[in-house]
């Protein structure tokens with residue numbers, strides 16, 4: 001049935017069938033069915049499970065919309081500002097890490113240790129309890145819930161939520177000011193982040209090492225995706241068969257991807273190029289297992305690529321930070337590196353490849369469009385479709401060709417070569 005003809009009852013029937021399919025998946029794969037207990041494990045991340053999950057979430061969302069109607073929806077949609085304010089306070093005052101993994105803490109002790117008065121700590125915590133973050137099983141005593149404990153245990157996820165609710169939320173709030181002041185300019189000097197913080201995002205991180213370190217940890221966690229490793233693995237396995245040399249990773253951040261890939265490909269070396277702050281973070285993360293095969297090099301991708309004879313060049317989640325004009329420069333700067341490597345050296349672009357509207361399911365499309373708007377707020381940049389990538393590559397050098405596109409998941413991969 002198309003969504004216009006959906007009724008609450010037909011949607012409820014869909015929900016029942018979709019929930020059964022999810023339970024069948026758990027049973028068929030011998031997995032424990034999720035509960036709200038602290039021991040409950042994360043849902044699977046396989047494409048098959050994600051498609052079942054998406055279908056059920058879409059039906060639940062549609063049912064909720066029909067039942068509450070647009071007026072009530074809009075009220076709670078706009079009130080998310082206050083939900084986020086509570087979350088932000090809880091993160092800034094470290095409530096997620098002060099509350100112990102096991103047992104309870106009194107609100108009084110929580111307030112003392114957080115350095116905030118009892119009244120406001122209690123109100124924030126009780127607000128979050130309405131979202132199943134934390135529990136108050138004994139009046140006045142707080143414990144973790146299955147939702148909040150992940151923010152205690154997973155530091156990278158905590159960093160992701162925190163930097164989003166800190167520097168990015170502030171910038172997002174000023175989007176209108178930024179776009180009204182320069183409605184026809186789109187680059188990182190004319191973006192909401194700069195309007196709010198006075199500097200472009202990377203200059204700001206260079207000037208704010210605490211935030212840069214949090215951002216680097218967030219990147220390491222938020223983008224750790226099995227699907228990504230699957231895609232890169234596929235292409236590097238092919239490359240690694242016949243070249244035993246270095247893979248060059250441009251804008252490689254702290255080098256966490258290279259470190260993981262170095263473990264998967266023990267005969268490959270990796271050169272991670274980035275700005276100072278990210279490389280310092282990388283030196284902290286590197287383990288002895290890969291120390292002799294992952295190297296760091298300070299390099300801006302706007303300058304000509306100095307690395308020669310690479311097995312592959314990889315740029316991951318960088319082009320989305322830059323406007324078209326800058327991406328053309330990045331692609332042009334890569335040419336000397338490709339020309340000084342063996343013919344057929346791939347240039348791998350690992351980023352979201354935006355779908356044309358309406359091709360993906362509604363929730364899957366929303367997820368990548370949210371990231372597209374992050375790029376607008378942070379950089380006045382964008383996520384690009386395959387056709388948009390091709391146009392910029394061709395403008396940079398007409399010899400560029402896209403030979404393969406892997407776009408089975410949210411993070412895609414373009415396999416690009418310089419035609420001989």
Ligand SMILES: C[S@@+](CC[C@H](N)C(=O)[O-])C[C@H]1O[C@@H](n2cnc3c(N)ncnc32)[C@H](O)[C@@H]1O
Pocket residue numbers: 202219220223250251252253254257273274275278299300301302315316317318321
């Ligand atoms: C969104 S992060 C992606 C990091 C990493 N590639 C990953 O996938 O986790 C963008 C990276 O681009 C780097 N960057 C920004 N400007 C750069 C420049 N001019 N040259 C090289 N790297 C740069 C940033 O420091 C940051 O590490």
